[in-house]
Amino acid sequence: MTDTAVMHALYPLAEFPVLAALASPHTTATKLDGRACLHLYVRALGDIDWLALTSREREFMRTLGLFTICPCCGASALVRDTRDHVLSRSDGTPVTLTALTGDYCNACGEVILDGAEGQRVMDAAGELHRR
Ligand SMILES: [Zn+2]
Secondary structure, X not given: OOXXXXXXXXXXXXXXXXXXXXXXXXXXXXXEEHHHHHXXXXXXXXXXXXXXXXXXXXXXXXXXXXOOOOOOOOOOOEEEEEEEEEEXXXXXXXXXXXXXXXXXXXXXXXXXXXXXXXXXHHHHHHHHHHX
């Protein structure tokens, strides 16, 4: 889809809980176009509970172009990337997880991983502590 198509398409609020909550005081519409969605997200950026977002809604926000702002430090420095991620064992030995895809912050180093990738990190971390 082109950017214009994204902005003019209509999106059902029922599929995006965080967006629906942001929109409810302002409109009774059940669908909003991309521009309206982006506007609501941008206005509420500081109040969005990032952990409550579904992966679908997160993907939608990315489609809208919202995902350039780091929820950790607030810098507009997030880039979609695939990088190696280093974990430390309890004895300090580094363990590298290769090719993790997520949104990396160039300012503070924070990474927001996709659901499946986050699970890989959790699994690897659990594995380390069992040893
Ligand atoms: Zn950051």
